[in-house]
Amino acid sequence: MTQAIVGVFDSFQDAETAVSRLVQGGLDRADMEVHATGQANVPGERTVVDTRSSTATTDEVGVFGKIEHFFSNMFGADDRPDEVGDYQEAVRRGGALLTVTVVDEAHVGLVRSTLHEAGAVDIDERVAQWKSNGYAGFDSTAKAYTPDEVAADRKAFAVTRESLDVGKREVETGGVRVYSRATETPVSETVNLREAHATIERRPVDRVATAADLKEGSVEIRETAEHAVVAKTAHVIEEVVVGREATERTETINETLRGTDVEVVHVGAGTAGLKTAEQERPPGTQSADDAIVKTPTKSV
Template sequence: MQQTIVGVFDTMQQAERAHQALLDAGFKEADIRVDAHAGAGTSERFATREADTGFMAGVSQFFHDLFGSDDAGDYAEAVRRGSAVVSVTADEVRLAAARQALAGSGAVDIKGRAEQWRKEGYKGYQPTANAYSAEEVARERERVIPVVQEELAVGKRDVDLGSVRVVSRVVEKPVTEEVELTTQRATIERRDVDRAASAADMAAMQRGATVEVRESTEQAVVQKNARVVEEVVVGTQQTSQTQQIKDTVRSNVVEVDKQGGNLKVDPVISGKWRSHYDQNLATHGRYEDFEPAYHYGSTMRGDPKFAQRDWATAQPDLQRDYATRHPQGDWRRAEPAVRYGWEQRGL
């Protein structure tokens, strides 16, 4: 039973490699089909067409006949956006060989690509939409990976702890004081006397006598005097304290594939490398030419056999090791970047 295997490629050059890989695997030219419009780039082997309405309608119909309505639109959309699509007809015995040839040539995951489009607003293939121009295709191929690093920002905010109210009011309480009051009254006493009247007595009788005695009494007089006995001072007291905030911040590390290996670059460290390059090495070549040297110096400083050594004693061994790992490299040109990466790792 014949089946059709389809691979989506970002460039015509990849599509050419896939085509040749299929031929090398024993597939016939008649079993292979390449669909792309001029925006995908030029090709020495395949003639691309302008993405007119007729061309895109034919591409859409081909994939609709092949897959039905579910997946046809994504493949047609890939062609509209400038991808080259290679399809090959194979029997069940050779399906694995066809898949291997396409995957080994750089075929992209169309489902993942379509999912990315949907995040950017793609609603499905529209037959009336214009195909991408060469400039739009170039922008589509640019993949910008933002390097994000979190920073811990600690601020202050006011927290209401309530209010303190001081109220002055009048209270009454009974008091008792003792005071001594004096009363003066007249007293009359009659005494019986039996004696002869003297001349003084006779004279007093002739004059007559009047005696006046004033009576008096003391009364309690109450007077209230207000005296300030205490002051209540109402104010605020401000104190400060240092609080240590502990948290975690995140940053993403971009892994750049360099000649088959993985080069992990910390955004902070790579920023320092870039600054050193701009100040010292920009006239000697591209930053991408020196980045492996920065990484080599940083990596070797972390090697246990170099960790406790200074640059002067480690430099001869590093030069020999670098020459072994990079036989085509120029140590004198790379040494400033290697040393800076080494010294930064040691800080």
């Protein structure tokens, strides 16, 4: 499946820049054509240029005829897209049309991104701008724009927008310092101590002495007493772990972003009154999400 990818550029130089990048990306230069007016052909390159300054006719072979021929070969003379005239009008207004025949579908993404990066414009947006100024379709008899007319047609007013970038920086809010030191705490404990003492008891007796009573002997009684013994043992009763815990909080930033808008006012001929007013982007600008390349396809 061969695909033809078409990009519209504001100048011949922009289109040639895209061609150079595509060649560097591995595409064949023979599969590319640049259609523009008022430029000299580059030797060895398939660049179609129309240098006519007089009124054009549909029978003449020029850049507009080449564009017509390109799409007729692709879709047939009776089934060409309606926007072919818009492509011709873009060239008439000083632009350049780059057509790339892509044989390998793997290169389609490369071609699209390369054309976008080289400055391809959104043809639909550009046509809407022309229509707001009275454009009703391509006129094959109309003259190509002069450099002054091109500059006037593309006079741009900047639409600006401020963007809000919220970052983060770390600040020190305090800290904790931990010390370990020895302490002394008076304590009181009660203990029962036991003492054993010898006792002497004399009892009156009246009896006849026996031989046992007449023997000598001795008895020793030991007296004892308990004393308090103090011993201290250190026990770990708690551990203090020093660390840092991170928490997150959400903070809402309220700011006012400034910008400028462009107001396009259509004024009736010969009157000072306002007919319509609308907000629109200035000529030549485009958003990143806009489709900038038309890709008609055809099976081969």
